[in-house]
Amino acid sequence: MSCHWTTxxxxxxDEELSREEAAATAHHLKACxxxxxxxxxxxxxxxxxxxxxIEPNPAAQQHALRKILASDAAAHAGETRxxxxxxxxxxxxxxxxxxxxxxxxxxxxxMMASVALIIVGIIALLAYVSLRHKTTTDKRAESVAFVPQxxxxxxxAKDGGSxxxxxxxxxxxxxxxxxxxxxxxxxxxxxxxxxxxxxxxxRVLSVVADRNARPREMRATQAxxxxxxxxxxxxxxxxxxxxxxxxxxxxxxxxxxxxxxxDDVSRFERYASSAAxxxxxxxxxxxxLLLRSFRNARLADEGPASDIxxxxxxxxxxxxxxxxxxxxxxxxxxxxxxKLLSSLEPILxxxxxxxxxxxxxxxxxxxxxxxxxxxxxxxxxxxxPAARFN
Amino acid sequence: MASEDEEFALFFNExxxxxxxxxxxxxxxxxxxxxxxxxxxxxxYRAGLRSFPAGEARFWxxxxxxxxALNELSKGQTRHRLFEKVVDAFRPARALNPxxxxxxxxxxxxxLKTLKTLPEHQRAALLLREQEEMSYRExxxxxxxxxxxxxxxxxxxxxxxxxxLAKTQGAFVSxxxx
Numbered sequence: 001m002s003c004h005w006t007t008x009x010x011x012x013x014d015e016e017l018s019r020e021e022a023a024a025t026a027h028h029l030k031a032c033x034x035x036x037x038x039x040x041x042x043x044x045x046x047x048x049x050x051x052x053x054i055e056p057n058p059a060a061q062q063h064a065l066r067k068i069l070a071s072d073a074a075a076h077a078g079e080t081r082x083x084x085x086x087x088x089x090x091x092x093x094x095x096x097x098x099x100x101x102x103x104x105x106x107x108x109x110x111m112m113a114s115v116a117l118i119i120v121g122i123i124a125l126l127a128y129v130s131l132r133h134k135t136t137t138d139k140r141a142e143s144v145a146f147v148p149q150x151x152x153x154x155x156x157a158k159d160g161g162s163x164x165x166x167x168x169x170x171x172x173x174x175x176x177x178x179x180x181x182x183x184x185x186x187x188x189x190x191x192x193x194x195x196x197x198x199x200x201x202x203r204v205l206s207v208v209a210d211r212n213a214r215p216r217e218m219r220a221t222q223a224x225x226x227x228x229x230x231x232x233x234x235x236x237x238x239x240x241x242x243x244x245x246x247x248x249x250x251x252x253x254x255x256x257x258x259x260x261x262x263d264d265v266s267r268f269e270r271y272a273s274s275a276a277x278x279x280x281x282x283x284x285x286x287x288x289l290l291l292r293s294f295r296n297a298r299l300a301d302e303g304p305a306s307d308i309x310x311x312x313x314x315x316x317x318x319x320x321x322x323x324x325x326x327x328x329x330x331x332x333x334x335x336x337x338x339k340l341l342s343s344l345e346p347i348l349x350x351x352x353x354x355x356x357x358x359x360x361x362x363x364x365x366x367x368x369x370x371x372x373x374x375x376x377x378x379x380x381x382x383x384x385p386a387a388r389f390n
Numbered sequence: 391m392a393s394e395d396e397e398f399a400l401f402f403n404e405x406x407x408x409x410x411x412x413x414x415x416x417x418x419x420x421x422x423x424x425x426x427x428x429x430x431x432x433x434x435y436r437a438g439l440r441s442f443p444a445g446e447a448r449f450w451x452x453x454x455x456x457x458x459a460l461n462e463l464s465k466g467q468t469r470h471r472l473f474e475k476v477v478d479a480f481r482p483a484r485a486l487n488p489x490x491x492x493x494x495x496x497x498x499x500x501x502l503k504t505l506k507t508l509p510e511h512q513r514a515a516l517l518l519r520e521q522e523e524m525s526y527r528e529x530x531x532x533x534x535x536x537x538x539x540x541x542x543x544x545x546x547x548x549x550x551x552x553x554x555l556a557k558t559q560g561a562f563v564s565x566x567x568x
Contacts (some may be wrong), residue, residue, distance in 0.1 A: 010545040014519065040550045048501055049520040054411050054420075063429045065402050068435050069395055091554050149499075214452075281444040292404050380523065 003034045013042055224231065280325050280337055281374055283318065288379040290314050294351060295376065297368060299360045308363070315351035322348055340382050343373055395403055398439050402431055405448060408522060409455055415517050416459045416510075418502055426462065430455040452522070452532045463510065504554050512547035515540055 008025040011017045017025060029035050042216050294311045326341035328334075370376065406427060413423035436449050442450060505513055514533060518524045524532065524542045535542070 006549075007545050009540075010548055011541065013559060014526070014544070038552075040558070044549055046520050048497075049415075049517070052411065052415065052498060052501065052506075054407065054414065060424075061403070061406055064431075066401060066404070068428070068432050069398070071432060071435070097428065149406050158513055190525070278444070285444045289404050293400060296404075299537070310396075310400075319495070377523070 004039075005029075005032065005035050007037050008044060009035050013039065013046070035280050051219050052290065158199070161311055162371055240376075260353055280329070282343075283325055284379050284382060286314075287322070287348070288376060290318060290351075291370060291376050291379070292348065295370060297363060299363060308358065309350075309356075312352055315348045319345070319348040319352055336382070340378060345373060347373070347375055393441055395436070400436055401439055401447065405451065406431065409451065411461065412517055412521060413455055413459055414503055415502065416456070416513060417462060418506060422462060425513070426455055426458045429455070429458060439516060449528060449532050452518065453534070456532065460510065500555070500558050504551055506549050508550060512543045512550070515543040516547040516551075517556070519544055 005025065005028050005154065008017065008021065009029070012022055012025045012029075015022075132340055290311060294308065294315075297308050297311065322341050322345050326345065329338040329341060347366065347370060350369070354362055354366075395497075398567065406523050409427045409430065410420075412419055413426050417423055419504050433454055434447065437450075439447055442446075503516075509517070515529055518529045518532060519526075526537045526544075530537045530542045537542075
C-alpha cells in the first residue's frame with residue numbers, strides 16, 4: 001500500500017511542516033487508513049530507537065574525563081601536538097587556521113609585534129565606543145519626563161525628581177506594598193527598600209539603581225527556607241528605561257525626549273538587543289545542560305545516590321541571570337523568551353533550595369515537575385531559533 | 391562563573407552517554423564507540439569549549455564523532471568487531487529477570503542488525519533525529535548536507551526499517567510465542 005502523503009506523514013511526526021501543511025496532512029490522515037498505518041509504524045520505530053538505552057560505567061566515564069583533562073597539562077608542558085586527523089581538520093575550519101597561526105607566531109617575532117599592535121588597536125576602539133555610548137545614554141536619561149505616581153508608598157517628598165520617594169515596579173514585578181523606605185541618595189544612585197508580598201511571601205528588596213549598577217543581594221525569607229537571589233538593576237543603556245530608570249527615579253516616563261543623537265541611540269539599542277539575545281541563548285544552553293544533569297541524577301533507591309551539590313550551586317548562579325534576562329525580555333516585549341524563562345525560574349529555585357542532603361522525594365518531585373512541564377525539550381526547541389539571532 | 395574545566399566536565403557528563411549510544415548504533419560495537427567518543431571529546435577539549443557559539447559545540451562534536459566513525463567503517467577495521475560485542479551493548483537500565491533480558495537482548499540485536507542494512511548517511515540522519523532529537527536543520531549542520539537531503543534520508547530510512555523490522559519481528563513474535 002502506498003500513498004503520496006507518506007512523506008508528509010514522516011515530516012508531520014517530526015513537526016517539520018508548516019501550520020497549513022500540518023493541518024492538511026492531519027486532515028488526510030483521518031480518511032486514509034494506509035497513512036494511519038504508516039504513522040503508527042513510524043512511531044513504533046521511534047519508540048524502539050529511543051528505548052535503546054545504554055549506561056556506560058560511571059567510573060569508566062569519569063576516568064575518561066580525567067584523562068582528557070590531564071592531557072591539557074601534558075600539552076602545556078611542551079609536548080608537540082600530533083597532527084590532527086582529517087576528520088577533525090574538516091570540522092575545525094577557522095579554529096584550526098587560528099591554531100596554526102599561533103604556532104607560527106612562536107617563530108616569528110615580527111608577527112608577534114604586529115598582532116600586539118592589532119590587539120592594542122582593538123582595545124582602544126572598544127574603549128572609545130563604550131565612552132561614546134555612555135555619553136549618549138547620559139543625554140537620553142536626562143531627557144526623561146517625570147509623571148508623579150499615585151498610591152505608591154511615599155516618604156513625604158513631593159517633587160517629581162525625588163528618586164527615593166516612589167517606586168515604579170517593572171512589568172514583571174508585583175506591585176509593592178506601601179512600605180517604601182527611602183534610603184540614601186547620591187547623585188544618580190538611589191537606594192530603595194521595597195517590601196514585596198507575592199503569593200503570601202514577604203520579601204525585602206534592596207534596590208540600587210545606577211547607570212553603572214552593581215548587583216545587590218535580595219534575601220527572601222520563606223517559611224523553613226531561604227532563597228538567595230540577586231537583582232541587578234541596569235541603567236537606561238540596556239533599554240530598560242521604563243523599568244530600571246523608573247525604579248531609580250520612582251516615576252513613570254510620560255515620554256522620552258529624543259536628543260540629537262537619536263541614530264546613535266537606535267544603533268546602541270540594536271547592539272544591546274543582539275547582546276541580550278546572545279546572553280539569553282548562552283543562558284538557555286547552560287540551563288539545558290544543568291537540567292539534563294539533574295534529570296540524570298541517581299536516587300538512593302536506584303543505587304549510589306548522586307551528589308547534586310554542583311547542580312545546586314550552578315542553579316543559584318543561573319537563577320540570578322534568569323531573573324535579569326526575564327525582566328529584560330519583558331521590557332523588550334519578547335513574550336516567548338519571557339514565557340520560557342518564567343517556566344524555567346521555578347525549577348531553578350527548587351533545585352537551588354534543596355537541602356545539603358536532599359531526600360529522594362524532594363529530587364523526585366522536581367524531576368516529575370520537569371517532566372510535566374517538558375522543560376528540557378522547551379529549552380532545546382527554543383535554543384535553535386535563538387541561536388539564529390547570533 | 392564556572393571555570394572552563396568545570397564547564398567542560400558538565401558538557402562531557404551530559405553528552406558522553408548519548409554520543410556513545412549514537413556511535414554504538416552506527417558501528418555496532420561498544421568498545422570502538424567509547425574509543426571514538428573519548429577521542430572526539432579530546433579534540434573538543436583541545437579546541438576549547440568556549441570557543442564555540444552557544445549551542446554549536448554539541449553539533450561540532452557529533453560531526454567529529456561521525457567523521458571518525460566513517461573513517462573506521464571505511465578502513466574496515468570494525469568489520470571484525472561488528473556485532474561481536476553486541477551482547478555487551480545490551481545492558482538494561484533496570485534489573486530484569488533472565489527471560490526479559492533475553493527477549494530485550496534479542497530485540498536489540500534485531501534492531502542493530504536492521505540498522506546496519508541502511509546506508510550510513512540514512513542511519514546517521516535517523517539516529518540523530520530519533521535518539522538525539524535534533525531538528526532537520528541541526529542534522530544538516532552535523533552531517534554537512536542540505537535539509538532537503540535530511541528529509542529524504544530520514545523518510546527512506548524509516549520506510550526501509552519499517553518493512554524489514556516487520557518481517558524480522560514477525561518471525562521473532564512467532565518464535566517467542568511457541
